Amino acid sequence: MPTPSMEDYIEQIYLLIDNKGYARVSDIAEALEVHPSSVTKMVQKLDRESYIVYERYRGLILTSKGKKIGKRLVERHDLLEKFLQTIGVKQENIYDDVEGIEHHLSWDSIDRIGDLVQYFEENPERVADLKLIHDRTEEEEAKK
Numbered sequence: 001m002p003t004p005s006m007e008d009y010i011e012q013i014y015l016l017i018d019n020k021g022y023a024r025v026s027d028i029a030e031a032l033e034v035h036p037s038s039v040t041k042m043v044q045k046l047d048r049e050s051y052i053v054y055e056r057y058r059g060l061i062l063t064s065k066g067k068k069i070g071k072r073l074v075e076r077h078d079l080l081e082k083f084l085q086t087i088g089v090k091q092e093n094i095y096d097d098v099e100g101i102e103h104h105l106s107w108d109s110i111d112r113i114g115d116l117v118q119y120f121e122e123n124p125e126r127v128a129d130l131k132l133i134h135d136r137t138e139e140e141e142a143k144k
């Protein structure tokens with residue numbers, strides 16, 4: 001299994017290739033806010049572990065193993081965003097919170113959160129109930 005840091009790279013490489021058709025070291029460095037030399041080190045590691053194929057002057061591509069994991073990581077990120085949105089987390093907190101938790105949950109927990117999101121999608125009146133609790137909590141907080 002990839003480490004959290006490897007997951008961040010695979011996720012970004014997958015997104016870049018999906019959006020632009022390619023992923024350059026400089027693009028990855030910019031997306032992850034890290035130094036290009038760290039990116040070079042990591043892509044070499046990802047190459048050794050068969051997630052990507054990296055050729056210095058030709059760029060990099062995901063192997064089928066890298067693609068499969070990349071897709072799962074992007075879906076996991078999107079699911080967790082949707083989950084936090086559904087439970088009423090403020091938009092400004094969502095991206096950073098997902099980046100903070102996404103690597104630290106088992107796939108079992110991810111799948112169960114997926115069930116919960118699906119439950120809310122199928123029962124929008126439950127989302128409205130939850131909103132009432134949310135509003136009540138905020139009112140009580142405001143009084144303190």
Ligand SMILES: [Mn+2]
Nearest residue numbers: 011077099102
């Ligand atoms: Mn992410």
